[in-house]
Amino acid sequence: MVMDKISISTLGKFVGEEVTVKGWLYNKRSSGKIKFIVLRDGSGYLQCIYFKGNVSPEIFELADKLGQESSIAVTGKVKEEKRAPGGYELDATGLEVINEAIDYPITLKEHGTEFLMDHRHLWLRSSKQVAILKIRHRIVKAIRDFFDNKGFTLMDPPILTPAACEGTSTLFETPYFDLGKAYLTQSGQLYAEAGAMALGKVYTFGPTFRAEKSKTRRHLTEFWMVEPEVAFNDLNDNMDLAEEFLEYVVQTVISEMTEELKVLERDTTKLQKVKRPLPRISYDEAVEILKKNGVDFEWGNDLGGADETIISNEFDMPVMVHRYPSAVKAFYMKRDPENPKLALAVDVLAPEGYGEVIGGSQREDDFDALLKRIEDNELPREAFEWYLDLRKYGSVPHSGFGLGLERTVSWICGLDHIRETIPFPRMIYRITP
Template identity: 55%
Template sequence: MKTTISQVHKHLEEEVTIGAWLANKRSSGKIAFLQLRDGTGFIQGVVVKSDVDEETFNLAKNITQESSLYVSGKIVEDSRSPLGYELQVSSLEVIQQAEDYPITPKEHGTEFLMDHRHLWLRSKKQHAIMKVRNEIIRSTYEFFNTNGYTKIDPPILTGSSAEGSTELFHTKYFEEDAYLSQSGQLYMEAAAMAFGKVFSFGPTFRAEKSKTRRHLIEFWMIEPEMAFMDHEDSLEVQEQYVSHVVQSVLKNCAIELQTLERDVSKLENITAPFPRITYDDAVTLLKEKGFDDIEWGEDFGAPHETAIAESYDKPVFITHYPLDIKAFYMKPDPNNPDVALCADLIAPEGYGEIIGGSERINDLDLMKQRYEEHDLTDDAYKWYLELRQYGTVPHSGFGLGLERTVAWIAGVEHVRETIPFPRLLNRLYP
């Protein structure tokens, strides 16, 4: 009976066949331990010399790392393995004996591993990270689908920018100029006026010259947009959404979190509501913590965010940033027009900002004024202004960066390991 490693629990004490690769191997004169992987998981295959014919034992002893094979044998319980089962091998069929595999169980440098990303993805740790990523995506769809949102796909080739023009990737669109999307937000606002509550999930591109552990050139963003929801409503959606994702990973990726040696006690308490601090209070807090360099009106850098997050054991919203350092579409706070009705959500443990969001300007005259201040007279923005001409309503939205969220939940230091094929400053291959 053919099965996969993820399904072996259904075949206890039964004979099965698994298509697999050899991840690693240990052998003595009498017994060979094969670390097998099949994409769905990892299992140990045990080949005992006295239980199999000579040819099978020799195959097991001589098979090379990453060879592909069909392995047959009986599934038995094994309390020592994270999976809880092992395979007592009775026969082996080699599909291909692999050549010398470049990634050996010894330590390799990061650049070497990044050059071999197409193979590195097979390793146990990378496999676990991608499974956590997949669960975050799955539970994202679950959350928004069960809460009445419609998935809408904004374009990737655009004629205008959402977040400012300095970080745009420029390309030609036949005779016209075009840009790769850095955010689908403006289109999602149009969609919210048609469908009420919408979300998108797609790649975004930023030509940022930043070489930090939090920056990718190509990253994936989840962007919900909600009609008839104000800033406060949006914060509630965000904390419920992030809590749902964290609790789903805890529930469905226990083996992966164990492989990653993630301290799950730091995730178990991630439930709504999340703490909030205003930008003003955050500046005061930073000064108390000895940051003399920060002045009101300046944006926070990674060290500032980390210092603020240290005061909390949950993600924290920093709200009401100065209007001048934020995007043109953010609504000023009616109680203090110098600040915006916006928030960044900062993950705990130093993983930095995972969400940026705001209530949007819905007043036509104020939006026209912003267009003048930001020099957005371009035809490319005409359609966006029209959203305020035909039945404008209060609305809010946000963008969650998938890779930073994976880094935090999986406990991975650098975002380059949280996306299958990272695009970084100076790296376009493989």
């Protein structure tokens, strides 16, 4: 019996049976009277064998002519075969062309990034990109599972906002009817704080936008961020949550995505070490590390990318750096009651030079202190009136953090550039495809 719509990943259940599998021609090889067609369908790869004596001359000819990425339906008997990639092979008898692809631009050989980025819509079909997309999906699912299982409520913040959330970054702006200008959000955090006062524990998970002209392997203009916010959590609670969260995400991915990590040739020995407790150091201790390594660093400055790498190299797992100078951090962060020059902030620096993957803090919950901070930063009070209300009606200590999805994918996959972590990256000089 010929069966229909079988994905390659489930072929093990059909050994000895004749099946039809639909997909795309990934690669082909031939040796006279035998042709090998490697079919991919998104779930895996299947080597199909066409022997000259077993099929009609027309089909044998067709198997020879078809170009890479032609969409086809292959029919044949499934058998186990150690020599075949994936472990199974199709003793093919049938070949039906759905659409013939002529001169597919991306070959299995090397290509430069500019060419690949111009063909990003096709590049996604490559085995490495498929592996990255699957790991990204698994990370997203792990993130949601983690918070859902802990009683958090997902709350979607607005993407169009009336003003800067943090008052620092350059934002994308767009006309908004009679109300003037609107801006694409750079963070859902302020709204998450409102949500935490309503629901106790919330997280936002959505796209965020920065119009900074950043031109590095760690930056996108459009990226996804997950931001938990918890009422009654102080900075230490926040760090406890962050390390448990990171451990869960990393351990889930390395235990469930072994095939994909192998495709990416990711050495997972360092990822396996991501277990609680993560090292916690203060900004002051971080400065000491920099000075010990010969960096001419002035207390009060923010840590640069190179500084972060030096600090994270001192540890073999992510390191939490807490209590930064308040001057380099956002206005909404609570001051350290033991030293008002410090903010109750925490950044988590990923190892292997991947830099900051988490930034968070305990929020300022005192009305007067927050108002003064808004005024000192010359932010428009009227835009933050609702935010101040949260401190007027039943204010409580609360904390949260944001994790950059793409930086996390980049780190876990061991990529050298963030542009491969998102299907269609948006960067300063690229908005197509």
